[in-house]
Amino acid sequence: MNYKQFFGRKADVVAKELLGRIFVRNTDKGSTSARIIEVGAYEEGKETDLRTGMSYEPGRLFLMPYRGSLLLNIATDREMYPSCVEIRKVATHEKTISGSGSITNFFSITQDLDGLLLGNEIQILGESIETSKILRRDGAAKNCIGIYSIRR
Numbered sequence: 518m519n520y521k522q523f524f525g526r527k528a529d530v531v532a533k534e535l536l537g538r539i540f541v542r543n544t545d546k547g548s549t550s551a552r553i554i555e556v557g558a559y560e561e562g563k564e565t566d567l568r569t570g571m572s573y574e575p576g577r578l579f580l581m582p583y584r585g586s587l588l589l590n591i592a593t594d595r596e597m598y599p600s601c602v603e604i605r606k607v608a609t610h611e612k613t614i615s616g617s618g619s620i621t622n623f624f625s626i627t628q629d630l631d632g633l634l635l636g637n638e639i640q641i642l643g644e645s646i647e648t649s650k651i652l653r654r655d656g657a658a659k660n661c662i663g664i665y666s667i668r669r
Contacts, residue, residue: 518642520576520635524602528558528593529662532602535613536667537646540607542624543638549624550642553613555666556604557656559590561599571599573632578639580631586627588616591635 522532541550559571570579573592579601580587594600606615607623614623621627626639635641643654652668 518640521574523641524575524591524593524635525595526575526593527559528580528602531591532556532558532663532665533648533651534645535602535604535641536647536651536665537644539642540604541624541642542627543640549568549615551552551607551609551620551623553604553606553641554608554613554662555664557603557617557664558593558662559599559601559603559606559656559658559660559661560594561660569573569605570631571601574595574634576582578626578630578633578635580628582620582628586616587602587626589616589621589624596665599660605635606666 533643535553535556538553539550541555573579574596575593577592579590579592589604590601591602603617614620650668652666653663
């Protein structure tokens with residue numbers, strides 16, 4: 518997958534196409550993977566120091582500190598424009614992990630990976646689900662375009 522090209526689109530388009538794909542974290546100890554089942558799409562909003570990663574080049578991790586956790590985001594659209602998707606819920610064969618901070622813990626993603634371009638260490642694999650299986654709801658943040666999940 519060409520990550521710059523895939524993530525170089527509007528956040529809501531990318532968010533919908535991430536659903537059903539596999540998020541993979543590769544380390545020297547092995548690989549961990551889970552299916553993406555809920556994401557949030559964000560654009561613009563109040564520019565703060567915590568949100569500078571929203572303006573990263575598309576396809577780069579943006580790990581936003583929030584209440585002692587790191588929220589797992591990936592920059593979208595274009596560099597220098599605040600836009601990203603947040604991975605909010607994933608599922609393995611054994612369990613569902615809810616909450617972006619819990620997901621970064623599950624994948625052992627630490628602040629030193631902020632700004633990392635997806636590729637070898639972190640990958641997105643597989644195909645997205647059919648659009649008829651996507652459920653959208655409003656998010657609480659003013660800059661949230663929507664929260665997208667797989668319809669049950």
